[in-house]
Amino acid sequence: MTTATLALRDVVKRFQGVVALDGVSLEVAEGEIVGLIGPNGSGKTTLLNIASGVNRPTEGRLVVGGVDATGRRPNQVAKLGVGRTFQQIRLFDDMTVHDNVLVGAVARGEDRDHVAPLLARLNLAAVADRVAVTLSYGDQRRVEIARALAGSPRFLLLDEPAAGMNESESDALLATIQAIREEQGCAVLIVDHDLRLMMRLCDRIHVLAEGRTICEGTPDKVRADPLVIEAYLGSAGAPAEPEPAGGQAS
Amino acid sequence: MMVFAAAGQEAVQQAINALALGSTYALLALGLAMVFSVLGLVNFAHGELVAVSGYAMYLLHDAGLPFAVQVPAAIATGAIAALVMQRVVFRPLRGASFITLLISSFALSVLVQNGLRAIISPRQQGVPLPDFFNESVHLGPYVIGWLEIVTLASCVIALIVLTLFLRRSTQGLGMLAAAEDFQATRLMGISPNRVIAAAFAISGALAGLAAIFLVARRGTVDPGMGFMPLLSAFIAVVIGGLGSLSGAVVGGFVLAAIEVTLDATLPGSVQPFREAFALGIVVVILYFRPEGLLTRVSEAK
Structure with a gap:
């Protein structure tokens, strides 16, 4: 179990002085579905870019299946099993x-x-x-x-796969991702704004805000966390869904 | 009646000329588009691939080797020269801006031309080809030059082989995918170095093939011989849509059709301005289709 993970360790990413990620650590183990949520601009896509080798972290490390892949090119990271x-x-x-x-x-x-x-x-x-x-x-x-x-891939990174999907399409997507996990045993790291989907799909959720981790844990824990509610769910412009109720109903 | 017959015959012959010329442009334009689509580079030294392939034919002819040896040598020289260009000049510039690459390719073009001048001669050199190319075949009322027939047939075969390679082989599919979205293929694990090297090798081989027919038409080689064909190929690529492979081929034929039609229809007194008319028509095409003939009008995503 120790090597079959994709891990980001204390990752910092600056783009010409602008801090996109500020010391984020995240681990996804084989067979696990981890969600990554956060307001726009919180660094979610940057994190996926670092995990797939598109961007090189300013500080910190990317470790894929026990191999230090920091600074490797996208095609080399893909060869380590990241799709x-x-x-x-x-x-x-x-x-x-x-x-x-x-x-x-x-x-x-x-x-x-x-x-x-x-x-x-x-x-x-x-x-x-x-x-x-x-x-x-x-x-x-x-x-x-x-x-x-x-x-x-051993590690599948999905960047907003439910964007533009209606409710029944996103339900079908949920079933598909779960089936993929069952059949291929690959780890999934998923970014999406569809919280109804994320709460039901993910084993763990990682919440980013302004480049920092503000909460990490089971969907229930995340849903109850006051910091998350303040930074994300409760803030102006948050998804207008009746979030906790929708989640509990499932 | 006689006039009609003559006009019809004339039109058929012009059409065959246009197809032969167009297929040469298509080979060159396809090579340019291929490199552009994976590297974002408009390689203005592409014309020099034609020149060095032509000189390979000249040197082999000088050494007394037959045409049958010169043909594969021209193609191989084009491919190897393209690979050397990419390794020596463009690879160290990976990630450089569009302008840097463009200027570098101009510099390379000048360097190769002057190299040929210094090493061989600044003057034209004759490359006599088999007499066969000067002969014609009579098909009913039509008289068609063997050169046109062989040019057209070879280019069409080359395009078919290349299409089959790109569509059917796994290596080719990777190339085709890389031509559409280079970054995405890298993220799927395809090595960019391999794709780029393959794109250059193919573009060079196509330039070498085109060189054979350009030399056959002129009967000579000279250091600057690649420039006009390059310019035509570049215009063809722009007509078809920069970065579109099929667009480049279509653009090549469209440009040739324009040139041959003008050649046949413009009165003698304005013939010197033929190029101006041709480019004028290109401007009109681009006015109505600014992104080229075969580029989809980008949808709002």
């Missing part, structure tokens, strides 16, 4: 759904046969031959997840 999706969908627009996922598979030396079951698992079999850009927003999000999974 991700993007907040702004980044599919290969002119390629078919099937080929998008196939690129994800071959990039990591997986077989072509790997693709069809994944398309079926993510409910994309019917649109496999469509050109990616013609798909609906929700379908495109699922293609991104399939593409990331095609490389058989």
Whole structure:
């Protein structure tokens, strides 16, 4: 259990003097689903960028499966078993759904046969031959997840996978992510603003505000934390859902 | 009746000329687009790949080697020269700004041209090709030069092979994906160095192939011979949409069609201004399709 984690240790990230992350530590173990929430600009995407090698931490370390990956390039971090999706969908627009996922598979030396079951698992079999850009927003999000999974990652980073999805789509996404965890045993680190989804999906939730961890723990603990309520749930501009009630109902 | 027949015949022959010229432009434009799509670099030294491939043919011819040797040598020289350019000049500049890369490629272009001047000769050198290329074939009422036929056939075969490679092979799919979103493929574990090297090698091989037909048409090589083809290829890429591979091919054929049509229809007195008319039409195309013919109008995301 000790090596099968993706860990960020005391990570600091400054962009030309602006502090995006200020000493954040976070660990995701295999088979675990960890949520990352926080107001806009709290450093969530920066954290995923560091975990996938897009950005290099100013201070602190990235350790993937026991290997120090600090400062490694994105393709090298991917080879250690980190797959991700993007907040702004980044599919290969002119390629078919099937080929998008196939690129994800071959990039990591997986077989072509790997693709069809994944398309079926993510409910994309019917649109496999469509050109990616013609798909609906929700379908495109699922293609991104399939593409990331095609490389058989040990750690899957999802950046706002439910953005733009309606309630039933996000419920289906929840079931899919849980099934992926069961079947592939991979760890999931997920960023999303859909708190209804996050509270039900995640084993643990990590709350960031202004680049610092303000709370970490089970959804119940996070929901009850006064700092979280003040910084996030209770602040102006927070999601208008009846948050705790919605969460308890599930 | 006779006039109509003659006009029809003329049109068919012009169309074949346009296709042959267009396919040469397409090869060059595709190479430019390929490197641009993975590196964000408009390689103005691309024309010099044509030149060095042409000189390889010249040197081999001088050494008494037959055309059958010169052809693969030209293609290989283009590919190797492109790989050397990328390793020596562009790789150390990875991550540099667009302008830095652009200026560097201009510098490289000047360097290679002057290298050819200093080492070989500033003057034109003759590269006689097999007589075969000067002959024509009579198909019904049409007289078609073998050069045009071979050019068109070779370029079309090259484009088909390349398309099959890109669409069917796993390596090719990675390239195609990288051409669409380089950063995303890196995040999936594809090595950028490999993709970039492959893009240069392919662009160089295509330039080498184009060089064979350009040399065949001119019968000579000279140090600056790559510049005009490069300019045409660049215009083709812009017409098709910068960064779009299929756009580059379409752009090449569109540009050739414009040039050949003007060639055939403009009265003799304005022929010297042919280029100005051609570029004028390009400006009109870009006025209506500023992002190129094959680039999707970016949707609001």
